[in-house]
Amino acid sequence: MEKNKMLVDATHPEETRVVVLRNGRVEEFDYESAARKPLRGNIYLAKVTRVEPSLQAAFVDYGGNRHGFLAFSEIHPDYYQIPVADRQALLEEEARHERDAEHDEERAAGRR
Numbered sequence: 001m002e003k004n005k006m007l008v009d010a011t012h013p014e015e016t017r018v019v020v021l022r023n024g025r026v027e028e029f030d031y032e033s034a035a036r037k038p039l040r041g042n043i044y045l046a047k048v049t050r051v052e053p054s055l056q057a058a059f060v061d062y063g064g065n066r067h068g069f070l071a072f073s074e075i076h077p078d079y080y081q082i083p084v085a086d087r088q089a090l091l092e093e094e095a096r097h098e099r100d101a102e103h104d105e106e107r108a109a110g111r112r
Contacts, residue, residue: 046070 002023003007009017020028046060046068056072082090 005021007019007021013029016031018029026027033035033067044062046062047056047068049061049067050059051057052059058070058072060068060070062068
């Protein structure tokens with residue numbers, strides 16, 4: 001039977017440590033210090049400064065000269081879905097572009 005334990009060490013006022021044990025093995029460790037603000041699990045507002053498709057990620061600016069790296073898999077799909085009207089306009093533009101390209105090819109072939 002798998003036995004899980006969470007141990008909390010708060011004996012020092014300037015630091016709290018937490019460890020999760022599974023079957024006597026350390027699975028997770030975290031600490032919070034009065035000198036540093038916890039960053040993990042917080043929600044931040046940031047501006048995407050660059051999208052890097054080859055890395056499947058975006059670089060973000062949190063402000064205050066703080067920058068970060070955000071994997072696409074960490075972004076909820078609702079945040080990057082294109083609205084229906086915009087999607088339709090893009091599809092129409094793409095179709096128009098393809099028709100123009102085909103028309104240009106036909107005209108070029110007729111000149112030969």
